[in-house]
Amino acid sequence: MVEPGRRPTIADIAREVGVTKGAVSFALNGRPGVSADTRARILAAAERLGWRPSTVARSLSNLRSGSVGLVVTRPRSLLGVEPFYMRLIAGLERALHADGRSLLLAVTDHPGDAAEIYRAWWSERRVDGLVLTDLRTDDPRLAAVTDLGIPTVALGAPGPLPGLSTVTGDDGPTLRAALDHLAGLGHHRIARVSGPAGFAHAARRHAEFAAAHRTLFGTDPRQAHTRYVADQVLAATRELLDDPEPPTAVVYDSDLMAVTVVGSAAELGVRVPADLAVLAWDDSPLCELVRPRVSAFAHDVDADGATAVSLLIEQLRTGTPGHAELSPRTLTVRGSTAG
Amino acid sequence: MVEPGRRPTIADIAREVGVTKGAVSFALNGRPGVSADTRARILAAAERLGWRPSTVARSLSNLRSGSVGLVVTRPRSLLGVEPFYMRLIAGLERALHADGRSLLLAVTDHPGDAAEIYRAWWSERRVDGLVLTDLRTDDPRLAAVTDLGIPTVALGAPGPLPGLSTVTGDDGPTLRAALDHLAGLGHHRIARVSGPAGFAHAARRHAEFAAAHRTLFGTDPRQAHTRYVADQVLAATRELLDDPEPPTAVVYDSDLMAVTVVGSAAELGVRVPADLAVLAWDDSPLCELVRPRVSAFAHDVDADGATAVSLLIEQLRTGTPGHAELSPRTLTVRGSTAG
DNA sequence: CTGAAAGCGCTTACAG
DNA sequence: CTGAAAGCGCTTACAG
Known part of the structure; x- marks a missing residue:
C-alpha cells in the first residue's frame, strides 16, 4: 500500500510483488536476470501504482544528470x-x-x-x-x-x-549565391554589414564575402562590422551610403538588421529596393513584417x-x-x- | 588525494581533515554541531579541493529537485x-x-x-x-x-x-487609459482586436474594454477575437474596416498584432495614423521596427x-x-x- | 537465472 | 558539542 500523495518507489513495487528492489530495477529496465513471469508481474505492479523513475535517484547512481x-x-x-x-x-x-x-x-x-x-x-x-x-x-x-x-x-x-x-x-556558396542574385538584378556595388568581428562566424563570412566579391568583380567589397543594435546598424548603413559611390545593395548579417534598415529607409533617405536592395542572412516572420518584405537566406x-x-x-x-x-x-x- | 578528473566529494574532504562526512556536511551548510576550529579546517579543505555540492545527491536527500x-x-x-x-x-x-x-x-x-x-x-x-x-x-x-x-x-x-x-x-485602468488616450485625439469609433477567447486574459480584457467603452461612450464597442497569426489579424482588421462606420482607432492585444497591421497598412488600404490609429498591448523593440512606430502599453x-x-x-x-x-x-x- | 548487498554523494535524526 | 549510522531511490557488480 502506498499512502496517497507519496509517490511510489521501486521498494513499493518490490514489496507488492514480493521480490527484491534489484529484480524490480532489472525488470523495469528491460535487462536480463529476471524470469518472464516475474517481469510481467513487476511491470503490472509498476503500472498499477503509477510508478515513474525518480530522475535524481537515477542520476546519482548513473553519475549522469540527464x-x-x-x-x-x-x-x-x-x-x-x-x-x-x-x-x-x-x-x-x-x-x-x-x-x-x-x-x-x-x-x-x-x-x-x-x-x-x-x-x-x-x-x-x-x-x-x-x-x-x-x-x-x-x-x-x-x-x-x-x-x-x-x-x-x-x-x-x-x-x-x-x-x-x-x-x-561553409558559408562561401551562400555568399556567392547572394552576390549572384544581386548581380543578376544589375547591382555591381554590393556592400555587406556584418556582426561584430569578435564572432567567429562574422569574421569568417567577412573573409568569404571578400573572396567571392573579388572573384566576381575583381575588387574588394565595402564591409562594415557593427553590433546587433538598431542605431548602430543604421549608422553603419548611413556611412556606407555616404560614399561618393554608394552601394546599391547591402547584405546584412541577420534578419533583424535587414528589417531594421527597411523599416527606417525613409530616415536613411533611400527607397527599397529602388535605391537600395536589402538582403538578409537568416529568415524569420520578421522579414514579412515590413514593406517591402525582406529577401532572406533561411536555414533550419x-x-x-x-x-x-x-x-x-x-x-x-x-x-x-x-x-x-x-x-x-x-x-x-x-x-x-x-x- | 583526489585523482585528476574526478570531482571531489565530502568523503574526500572528510578524509583530508580527519572527520566524518556528517561533520563536513554540517560545516559546509553552516549548521551548528561542529567546533569553530574544525569548521575552519573543513572549509579550507573544501576550498583547496575545489569542492562543489552535487546537485543530484543533495536533491535525493532533500527530496527536492531545485x-x-x-x-x-x-x-x-x-x-x-x-x-x-x-x-x-x-x-x-x-x-x-x-x-x-x-x-x-x-x-x-x-x-x-x-x-x-x-x-x-x-x-x-x-x-x-x-x-x-x-x-x-x-x-x-x-x-x-x-x-x-x-x-x-x-x-x-x-x-x-x-x-x-x-x-x-487589473487591466481595467489600462484599458480606460487606452480609450482616454484615443478619445483625447478625437477618436470616437474605437475597436479592439483580441486574442482567442479561450485565453482567460483575452476574455477578461474583452469584458473590461466593453465596460470602459460603455462608460465613456454609452455604447458597446466592436471587438474581434483572433489567433495571433498575421493573416488572421489582418482579416479581423479588414472586417472591422469594412463596416459602414469603420473604426478610426484599434487597440490590439499584442505588439506583434499591431506591428503586423502597421506593416500591412497599404494592403489594408489605410494610412496610419491618418485613417487608422493603432495601439498595442505589450511593448517591445518590434514596435520601433515599422513606420510609423507603434504606440504601446509596456509592462515589466x-x-x-x-x-x-x-x-x-x-x-x-x-x-x-x-x-x-x-x-x-x-x-x-x-x-x-x-x- | 536469481537474490542480497553495496554504492552513488549528500542530509539528518539519533545516540554518546 | 561530536560522531557513527541510516536513509533518499535508484543501479549494478558479485556471490549463490
Whole structure:
C-alpha cells in the first residue's frame, strides 16, 4: 500500500510483488536476470501504482544528470527581438526531450561569465555536456571546456575543433549565391554589414564575402562590422551610403538588421529596393513584417539543433566527438530585392 | 588525494581533515554541531579541493529537485517572433538562478500536452513547482496541478485561485487609459482586436474594454477575437474596416498584432495614423521596427517573472500560496497614434 | 537465472 | 558539542 500523495518507489513495487528492489530495477529496465513471469508481474505492479523513475535517484547512481547546458551570452534586450535564440532553445529542447533529457539554460549579459557557469554546472554535476553557440575568435570558453573535459558540441563552429563535436557550415556558396542574385538584378556595388568581428562566424563570412566579391568583380567589397543594435546598424548603413559611390545593395548579417534598415529607409533617405536592395542572412516572420518584405537566406534552426544534440549524445555514449554539417541555406526572394 | 578528473566529494574532504562526512556536511551548510576550529579546517579543505555540492545527491536527500517547470504551449512558429516568451524565460531563469534554482522548460504545440508533462515531471521528481501562463477559461491544467498537489504559481491569472499562488492584474485602468488616450485625439469609433477567447486574459480584457467603452461612450464597442497569426489579424482588421462606420482607432492585444497591421497598412488600404490609429498591448523593440512606430502599453516582464518566482519559492517554504500584483502598464506614445 | 548487498554523494535524526 | 549510522531511490557488480 502506498499512502496517497507519496509517490511510489521501486521498494513499493518490490514489496507488492514480493521480490527484491534489484529484480524490480532489472525488470523495469528491460535487462536480463529476471524470469518472464516475474517481469510481467513487476511491470503490472509498476503500472498499477503509477510508478515513474525518480530522475535524481537515477542520476546519482548513473553519475549522469540527464541535462545538457546552454549559456546564451547576448544582451537581454536583444533576446526578445532576435528570433534565433528562442528558435534554438525550442529546437534543442525538442531534440533533448525526445531522448528523455532536458535543457539547462542560463542567460547572461556578460560573455565572460559563461566559462564560470560551465565550471559551476560541471562541478555540481548539473550537466552531462554543453552546447556552445556564437563562438568567438579565440574564445575563452574553449579552453574552459577542454580543461574540465566537458563533452561539448560547438554549433556553427568555423571548422572542426580538437576534442569537441562540431556542426560546421561553409558559408562561401551562400555568399556567392547572394552576390549572384544581386548581380543578376544589375547591382555591381554590393556592400555587406556584418556582426561584430569578435564572432567567429562574422569574421569568417567577412573573409568569404571578400573572396567571392573579388572573384566576381575583381575588387574588394565595402564591409562594415557593427553590433546587433538598431542605431548602430543604421549608422553603419548611413556611412556606407555616404560614399561618393554608394552601394546599391547591402547584405546584412541577420534578419533583424535587414528589417531594421527597411523599416527606417525613409530616415536613411533611400527607397527599397529602388535605391537600395536589402538582403538578409537568416529568415524569420520578421522579414514579412515590413514593406517591402525582406529577401532572406533561411536555414533550419530546428534541424541544426537536432544535429547538435545527436552529436553530443553520441559523444556522451562513445567518448568520441563527431562532426556534421549545418543545414543548407535557401534564398527566399521578396520585395526588398525585387527586379 | 583526489585523482585528476574526478570531482571531489565530502568523503574526500572528510578524509583530508580527519572527520566524518556528517561533520563536513554540517560545516559546509553552516549548521551548528561542529567546533569553530574544525569548521575552519573543513572549509579550507573544501576550498583547496575545489569542492562543489552535487546537485543530484543533495536533491535525493532533500527530496527536492531545485527546479521549477514551465511548459510553453504556443505554436513554435509564433515563439520565434513573439518577444514575450523569450523575455519571460530569461526573466524566470534570472530570478531562479539567483536562488540557486533552475528552470525546466518544455515547448509543445499542443496545449493538451501540458498536463501530461506536469504529471511526468512531478512523478519523476524533476520539479518542485510550476509556473503557469496563458491560463485558459476552464483550464484543464488547474485540475491537474491541484490533483497532484504541485506547488504552482499562475502568472497573469484573472484573480486568486484556490490553492495556487497568483500574480494578478487589473487591466481595467489600462484599458480606460487606452480609450482616454484615443478619445483625447478625437477618436470616437474605437475597436479592439483580441486574442482567442479561450485565453482567460483575452476574455477578461474583452469584458473590461466593453465596460470602459460603455462608460465613456454609452455604447458597446466592436471587438474581434483572433489567433495571433498575421493573416488572421489582418482579416479581423479588414472586417472591422469594412463596416459602414469603420473604426478610426484599434487597440490590439499584442505588439506583434499591431506591428503586423502597421506593416500591412497599404494592403489594408489605410494610412496610419491618418485613417487608422493603432495601439498595442505589450511593448517591445518590434514596435520601433515599422513606420510609423507603434504606440504601446509596456509592462515589466522581468519584474513579473521575478514576482512569480518569489511567490513560488515562498510557497515551497511555507506551504501557503501567496498573491501579488502584476507590474503596472505604462503607455509609450509613438507615431501610430500621433495627433 | 536469481537474490542480497553495496554504492552513488549528500542530509539528518539519533545516540554518546 | 561530536560522531557513527541510516536513509533518499535508484543501479549494478558479485556471490549463490
